[in-house]
Amino acid sequence: MKKMLSAILVSTLLIAVLTGCPVKGMEKEVNTIESIAEVSVSELRSRDGNMLRVSRSNCGEMSSTNDEWSSTYYVITWDGKIVRDVNYMLSGSITDEAAAV
Numbered sequence: 001m002k003k004m005l006s007a008i009l010v011s012t013l014l015i016a017v018l019t020g021c022p023v024k025g026m027e028k029e030v031n032t033i034e035s036i037a038e039v040s041v042s043e044l045r046s047r048d049g050n051m052l053r054v055s056r057s058n059c060g061e062m063s064s065t066n067d068e069w070s071s072t073y074y075v076i077t078w079d080g081k082i083v084r085d086v087n088y089m090l091s092g093s094i095t096d097e098a099a100a101v
Contacts, residue, residue, distance in 0.1 A: 047078035067091050 055073035062068050067090040075083045082098040 045079050049078065050075050051078050052076045062089060064089060 053073060053075050055071060057071040058069055062070065067088050070087045070089055072084065072086045075085075077083075084096045084098075086094045088094075
């Protein structure tokens with residue numbers, strides 16, 4: 001009987017955790033849309049550094065004698081500039097920059 005009761009309690013707790021149902025005494029404060037601060041575009045553009053970097057690499061077999069694509073990455077900075085860098089085995093790196101929008 002104790003094992004069955006324990007199994008029921010554990011399964012109930014797992015269901016509550018996995019489904020997001022609140023468990024009495026364990027409620028969390030949920031952020032609402034109204035509580036999120038608005039940030040102006042000019043404030044975002046004044047930040048320094050990179051906002052996002054995305055990269056993709058060739059995971060297949062490559063030959064050092066062929067000019068094969070090896071990787072590409074994109075960097076988006078806070079001021080809106082986009083940089084693309086494409087790398088090949090023999091010809092090296094090709095970089096383009098797009099002006100801020």
